Amino acid sequence: MTTATLFIDGAWVPAASGETRTIHCPADGREVAVVSEAGEADALAAIAAARRAFDSRTWADTPAAQRGELLFKVAESLTERKDEFARAEALDTGKRLVEAEIDMDDIIGCFKHFGKLADSNPGRLVDAGDPTVVSKVVYEPVGVCGMITPWNFPLLQAAWKIAPALAAGNSFVLKPAELTPHTAILIMDVLDKLGLPAGVANLVTGAGANAGAPLASHPDVDLVSFTGGLVTGRKIAAAASETVKKVALELGGKNPNVVFADADFDAAVDNALNAGFLDSGLVCSAGSRLIVEESIAERFVDELVRRAENIRMGGPFDEQAETGPLISAEHRDKVTDYVKRGVEEGATLRTGGHWGGEEHKDGYFYAPTVLTDVRRGMSVVVEEAFGPVITVETFTTEEEAITTANDTNYGLAGAVWTSDAGRAHRVSSRLRHGTIWINDYHPYLPQAEWGGFKQSGVGRELGHAGLEEYREAKHIYQNTEPAVSGWFSMPAK
Numbered sequence: 001m002t003t004a005t006l007f008i009d010g011a012w013v014p015a016a017s018g019e020t021r022t023i024h025c026p027a028d029g030r031e032v033a034v035v036s037e038a039g040e041a042d043a044l045a046a047i048a049a050a051r052r053a054f055d056s057r058t059w060a061d062t063p064a065a066q067r068g069e070l071l072f073k074v075a076e077s078l079t080e081r082k083d084e085f086a087r088a089e090a091l092d093t094g095k096r097l098v099e100a101e102i103d104m105d106d107i108i109g110c111f112k113h114f115g116k117l118a119d120s121n122p123g124r125l126v127d128a129g130d131p132t133v134v135s136k137v138v139y140e141p142v143g144v145c146g147m148i149t150p151w152n153f154p155l156l157q158a159a160w161k162i163a164p165a166l167a168a169g170n171s172f173v174l175k176p177a178e179l180t181p182h183t184a185i186l187i188m189d190v191l192d193k194l195g196l197p198a199g200v201a202n203l204v205t206g207a208g209a210n211a212g213a214p215l216a217s218h219p220d221v222d223l224v225s226f227t228g229g230l231v232t233g234r235k236i237a238a239a240a241s242e243t244v245k246k247v248a249l250e251l252g253g254k255n256p257n258v259v260f261a262d263a264d265f266d267a268a269v270d271n272a273l274n275a276g277f278l279d280s281g282l283v284c285s286a287g288s289r290l291i292v293e294e295s296i297a298e299r300f301v302d303e304l305v306r307r308a309e310n311i312r313m314g315g316p317f318d319e320q321a322e323t324g325p326l327i328s329a330e331h332r333d334k335v336t337d338y339v340k341r342g343v344e345e346g347a348t349l350r351t352g353g354h355w356g357g358e359e360h361k362d363g364y365f366y367a368p369t370v371l372t373d374v375r376r377g378m379s380v381v382v383e384e385a386f387g388p389v390i391t392v393e394t395f396t397t398e399e400e401a402i403t404t405a406n407d408t409n410y411g412l413a414g415a416v417w418t419s420d421a422g423r424a425h426r427v428s429s430r431l432r433h434g435t436i437w438i439n440d441y442h443p444y445l446p447q448a449e450w451g452g453f454k455q456s457g458v459g460r461e462l463g464h465a466g467l468e469e470y471r472e473a474k475h476i477y478q479n480t481e482p483a484v485s486g487w488f489s490m491p492a493k
């Protein structure tokens with residue numbers, strides 16, 4: 001890959017500083033690509049290009065149905081280039097190729113979903129209660145959108161923003177995570193080849209503090225949509241408040257996976273593994289808090305540990321591998337610290353708690369880990385470790401299960417396992433999380449809203465609301481028989 005990887009105003013350019021960054025695969029350290037390292041000057045150039053493109057109205061005034069057609073063409077192109085994209089994603093993230101392929105299917109589904117929605121809701125007439133008045137609500141694009149995305153699902157999280165932003169007629173600047181820029185570069189190539197007007201889609205690859213920060217603070221950005229960690233999310237919201245721009249935040253989770261004694265035991269154990277260890281737990285909605293009914297806890301944890309010890313770690317192209325590495329040495333140190341602190345605070349390490357063995361020495365692997373005897377308030381129970389770490393809590397009553405599951409500042413997702421339909425309904429309706437699974441874990445649908453309660457975020461992606469984030473509602477009130485109002489007295493002339 002060349003080092004002119006910034007896409008600004010319809011052209012591929014290097015960073016103004018000439019700086020580059022080498023991307024390595026976290027599974028084995030191999031060099032994957034050298035990309036341009038954007039700084040503030042590049043972000044400002046991209047924002048200016050997006051502003052000009054928006055103000056020219058070329059894309060904003062393109063009929064919504066045509067904008068939708070472009071999204072279908074993106075889906076077609078991604079389908080044709082699926083292998084290339086999945087391979088690039090797997091190399092950048094270290095995730096298994098099969099998982100990157102599944103992500104591609106979801107990404108294609110996302111473009112189709114917003115392609116369908118693009119012209120579905122042009123606005124509505126409002127009854128003003130006066131036949132001389134025409135009152136209507138129309139939906140307009142927000143303007144210039146800054147989009148900042150994380151490294152765990154690089155293109156998927158970008159697609160959840162790009163597709164609705166384009167459907168609504170906006171221009172945007174995308175800043176992907178600095179460690180995983182590859183598929184963001186590829187999707188700009190797709191948009192470029194499909195003839196999207198110059199300046200509508202812009203890309204800056206680089207570090208958050210330099211290339212990302214202007215997207216949150218610049219007055220010419222109308223909306224900043226961020227997916228990433230809570231600490232960064234707070235900074236984005238604070239920076240955005242200066243110019244009172246629209247803010248959408250998709251942050252982390254400390255997601256409860258609640259298992260009642262009447263649940264299908266084998267299915268619940270199997271899915272507790274999926275919940276916590278799929279993609280090494282590098283999923284915002286990972287079921288990192290297992291909350292299991294006391295009467296089955298011992299048997300459940302024994303089986304969970306037995307199964308966890310069987311999980312095979314490996315790189316993206318290792319067909320025997322069941323899970324991959326963490327993203328960096330720094331990230332692995334963070335996970336290591338959480339587990340260490342948990343044990344120091346009294347947790348029992350039932351399995352894991354160590355790095356990958358000699359065969360994985362060039363990658364950032366961390367073994368699937370189960371901690372029991374945890375207490376609420378321990379950092380590993382409260383904070384997002386963002387790794388393959390499950391903590392186990394127990395309960396004896398339905399009320400206690402609900403209280404424990406809601407005892408978090410986060411509110412992204414959670415699951416309930418039970419064979420009692422009434423209980424499933426009662427518990428799911430009391431859980432304060434944006435997605436609740438009943439007798440399942442992890443599925444999400446482009447047709448259904450995704451997002452967090454509490455400190456897991458602001459706003460929603462996907463569904464219908466995912467499009468509305470990128471539109472402004474405008475009320476147009478027309479008096480067809482203008483007349484003197486008579487409100488103020490009329491002085492004699």
Ligand SMILES: NC(=O)c1ccc[n+]([C@@H]2O[C@H](COP(=O)([O-])OP(=O)(O)OC[C@H]3O[C@@H](n4cnc5c(N)ncnc54)[C@H](O)[C@@H]3O)[C@@H](O)[C@H]2O)c1
Nearest residue numbers: 149150151176177208209212213228229232250251252284
């Ligand atoms: N809710 C969701 O749907 C969802 C989805 C995926 C990931 N996540 C969350 O993302 C986190 C993991 O991702 P991460 O480690 O990349 O998060 P992060 O917050 O470290 O980084 C996310 C992005 O923000 C950028 N950034 C960092 N500092 C910035 C600043 N000061 N100004 C502007 N941009 C800045 C980074 O460069 C990156 O592009 C986890 O907390 C995970 O739960 C949430």
Ligand SMILES: C[N+](C)(C)CC=O
Nearest residue numbers: 152153282283284285
């Ligand atoms: C939103 N999701 C589940 C696809 C990825 C979260 O990290």
